[in-house]
Every structure is written in structure tokens, then in C-alpha cells.
Amino acid sequence: MKTPLVSILIPAFNAKEWIAETLQSAIVQTWSSKEIIVVDDGSTDGTAEVARRFARDGIKVVSTENRGAQAARNHAYELSHGDYIQWLDADDLLAPNKIEQQLAAVRTGDCDHILLSSSWAPFYYRTRSAHFVQNSLCQDLSPAEWLLRKMNENLFMQPATWLTSRRLTEAAGVFDTRLQFDDDGEYFCRVLLASEGTRFVPGTGVFYRATSSNRVSYIGNSDKKKDSLFLSMKLHIKYLRSLEESERVRKACLTYMQNWYDHFYPGRPDLMEQVQALAVELGGQLEEPCLGWKYSWIRPMFGWEGAKRVRRTLPHLKGSCIRFWDRAMLKLELAKGWVTQR
Numbered sequence: 001m002k003t004p005l006v007s008i009l010i011p012a013f014n015a016k017e018w019i020a021e022t023l024q025s026a027i028v029q030t031w032s033s034k035e036i037i038v039v040d041d042g043s044t045d046g047t048a049e050v051a052r053r054f055a056r057d058g059i060k061v062v063s064t065e066n067r068g069a070q071a072a073r074n075h076a077y078e079l080s081h082g083d084y085i086q087w088l089d090a091d092d093l094l095a096p097n098k099i100e101q102q103l104a105a106v107r108t109g110d111c112d113h114i115l116l117s118s119s120w121a122p123f124y125y126r127t128r129s130a131h132f133v134q135n136s137l138c139q140d141l142s143p144a145e146w147l148l149r150k151m152n153e154n155l156f157m158q159p160a161t162w163l164t165s166r167r168l169t170e171a172a173g174v175f176d177t178r179l180q181f182d183d184d185g186e187y188f189c190r191v192l193l194a195s196e197g198t199r200f201v202p203g204t205g206v207f208y209r210a211t212s213s214n215r216v217s218y219i220g221n222s223d224k225k226k227d228s229l230f231l232s233m234k235l236h237i238k239y240l241r242s243l244e245e246s247e248r249v250r251k252a253c254l255t256y257m258q259n260w261y262d263h264f265y266p267g268r269p270d271l272m273e274q275v276q277a278l279a280v281e282l283g284g285q286l287e288e289p290c291l292g293w294k295y296s297w298i299r300p301m302f303g304w305e306g307a308k309r310v311r312r313t314l315p316h317l318k319g320s321c322i323r324f325w326d327r328a329m330l331k332l333e334l335a336k337g338w339v340t341q342r
Contacts, residue, residue: 006034006099006163007082011072012051013041015090018209019050022090025207027057031099035060038090039076042066047090070175070183077169085164087184092160093127093207101204102163112165115195118205120158124326126333127207139200143192144243151236151256159184160206168194181225182232189239210319219263220312226263230271233260234278254284262289266304 008026012019019038026036040048040063051061064075077085086099102116119138121130136149137157149155164172171194175187192198219225237253257275264271265288279286291299291307298307332338 003033004083004103005081006031006084006086006103007077007080008034008036008086008088008094008099009073009076009080010036010038010088010090011041011069011076012038012043012047012090013066013069013072014043014045014047016043016045016047016050018091019047020053022088022093023051023054023057023059025093025096026088027054027059028096029094029099030097031103034099035080035082037076037079038062039064039072039079041069041072068177068180070177070179074174074177077174083166085166085169087159087162088206089160091209091211092158093209094160095204095206098204098206099163102201105199105201111196112167113171113194113196114165115168115191115198116163116201117157117198118161118163118201120161120206120208122208122210124210124323125330126326130207132205137198137200138202140198141200142197143195144240144249146198147189147192147236147240147243148249148252151240152252154256154259156185157188158206158208159188160208162188162191164191179228179232180222181219181228183228186232186235189236193239193243210323221267223268226268226271229260229263230274233257233275237278237282250282250284253282254279254286258286258289261286262308265289 008029010022010026015022023036023038026034036057036059038048038051038059038061040051040061042063042065048061048063051059055061060079062075062079064072073087084099084103086094088094098118102118105116106114117137119132119134121127121132123130135155136153137146137155141149150157168191172187172191175183179186219229233256236256240249240253257279261272261275264275266272276286290296291311295307295311298310302310
């Protein structure tokens with residue numbers, strides 16, 4: 001029986017600080033039949049030069065003009081030849097046995113439309129203290145059940161948790177270049193729709209680096225990302241309703257919209273109107289978002305937008321302090337020889 005080739009595909013933009021560690025995590029995978037492709041999306045910080053230092057390990061590096069992460073992912077896939085596809089962002093890390101463990105879960109008689117999943121562990125600089133997230137998605141599920149739980153419970157799976165067969169990838173289509181936010185969430189909805197369900201593989205996964213507010217997954221005040229979020233929301237709802245049309249699905253869709261409604265409220269009345277119209281179509285109505293007791297007292301003095309700005313800023317300040325501390329501790333441990341790896 002042919003040993004499957006796995007393509008590890010890495011889109012990269014200004015990731016000079018992280019790319020070497022990310023590539024090392026791909027190189028040391030215990031699954032030996034692999035190809036590693038980096039598409040440098042017009043970086044200006046020397047990311048491609050760092051990546052090319054790994055040419056001796058067989059890593060292919062391609063540089064393009066800056067077109068966005070979605071286009072970089074699509075281009076990486078066009079260059080790939082693997083029987084399975086492993087997506088990997090340029091600042092995240094794969095557990096050493098991630099691919100091998102997932103492929104070991106493929107059973108005799110399985111079709112290649114089973115979507116292999118795993119868990120993810122957030123970290124800053126040191127992975128040794130990271131803990132893998134466990135939630136209701138961490139089990140074998142049908143496409144409808146997986147998507148319903150994601151939307152109803154406001155959950156997500158980091159893109160690198162998946163291992164996708166080439167046939168399933170082809171059936172799902174390419175990343176949507178219209179989306180500047182949640183493009184991976186929308187993409188894996190289509191992968192789910194094309195699949196026969198997920199198979200969760202415990203005991204391995206991906207380390208997801210918590211970076212600054214400049215990351216792609218941060219919305220902030222970006223109108224483009226808010227437009228993208230609304231489009232992604234509409235598509236999520238469309239996909240789930242195509243799998244199942246029921247009262248529980250409509251309730252999950254309403255909960256999903258309510259959870260994200262405050263990104264539009266009150267600064268984007270055009271999107272508020274469209275989201276409310278979609279809620280009415282589903283038999284409900286969205287309520288005014290809740291700031292929570294920590295921030296509601298700010299609203300009378302500085303308004304909704306001021307309170308939201310504080311709510312965004314304080315967690316990022318806290319995260320910056322934790323990142324600074326974790327990085328300092330890593331440098332100290334390495335300097336003292338207390339650890340040889342992160």
C-alpha cells in the first residue's frame with residue numbers, strides 16, 4: 001500500500017520572528033513522507049530569506065506580491081502534490097506526532113471524505129506549559145452537528161488542527177479571497193459540507209501562538225473586516241441550513257449572530273439592519289449587546305464606542321504583559337541551560 005504524501009502548506013507574511021520555529025516543527029514531524037511549501041506573501045522583513053535557510057531540508061519557498069493570506073494559501077495548494085493537506089500558519093507549531101497520529105486513526109475501509117481533527121493549545125513563547133483546549137467539538141461528529149455546536153457555543157478550531165485528504169480539499173474549493181476576516185472559518189465550513197464527518201484524534205494537535213492585536217484574526221475598528229465578518233456569518237448560516245432546517249438550527253443561528261452583533265453595534269447601522277433582517281427571517285430578533293459589568297459604567301461617560309474601545313484595549317494590554325514575561329522567562333531558561341527546547 002502506498003504511503004500517503006502529506007503537504008504542509010505555510011502562508012507567510014512578515015513572520016521573520018517565528019518562521020524558523022514553525023518550519024522546524026514541520027521538519028521534525030514523525031511522519032516522514034511529506035513536502036513543505038512556504039508561500040511568502042510579499043513580506044518586507046526578510047521572512048523569505050529566513051525560510052530559504054532551510055532549503056537543505058527540502059523546503060520549497062516561493063515569493064509572490066502581497067495579495068493576502070487567502071491567495072497565498074491557494075497558491076501553496078496549487079504547488080502541492082500531497083495525498084493529504086496540512087495547513088500551518090507561519091507563527092504556529094505542530095506537535096511532533098501530529099500528522100502520524102491522525103493518519104494512524106484512518107481505518108481500513110474508510111473513504112477519503114473523513115475529516116481528521118485534533119486539539120489546539122494557545123501559547124506565547126513556551127509550549128511546555130500550554131494546555132490543549134477541550135470542548136464539545138473534540139469528538140467524532142456529523143457535519144451538521146459540528147457546525148451547529150460551533151455556532152451555538154461560539155467555538156472555533158484552529159486551522160492547523162485539521163488534516164484533509166486531497167479529494168476532500170478539491171471538493172471544498174479554494175479559500176475565498178473576498179474575506180479578510182474568518183476566511184479559514186468559512187473555508188472549513190465548506191470542507192465539512194463535503195465531508196462525511198469529523199474524526200477527532202486526541203493526544204496531539206497544534207500550538208496556536210497568541211500574538212499582538214495586529215494579527216489577521218483581530219477585527220478592531222476595521223470596516224473591511226466587519227464587512228468580511230458579515231459575509232462569513234451569512235455563509236455560515238447558509239451552510240448549516242443546507243444541512244438541516246430545524247428549530248434548533250434556527251436558534252443556533254440566532255445565538256451565533258447575537259454573539260457577534262456587537263462588532264457592528266452601533267458604528268455600522270448598515271450591517272446592523274442587515275443582520276436584524278436575517279434574524280427576522282429566522283424567526284427572532286437581536287438584542288442590544290451587553291458590555292458586561294466591567295465596562296458598562298464607562299458608557300455614560302464615553303458612549304458605546306468608547307466603552308468598546310476600553311474593552312478591546314485592556315485584554316490586549318494584559319496579553320502584552322504576559323507575552324513580555326513569557327519571553328523573558330524563556331530567554332532566562334535558555335541562558336541558564338535549564339531547557340533546551342520551548
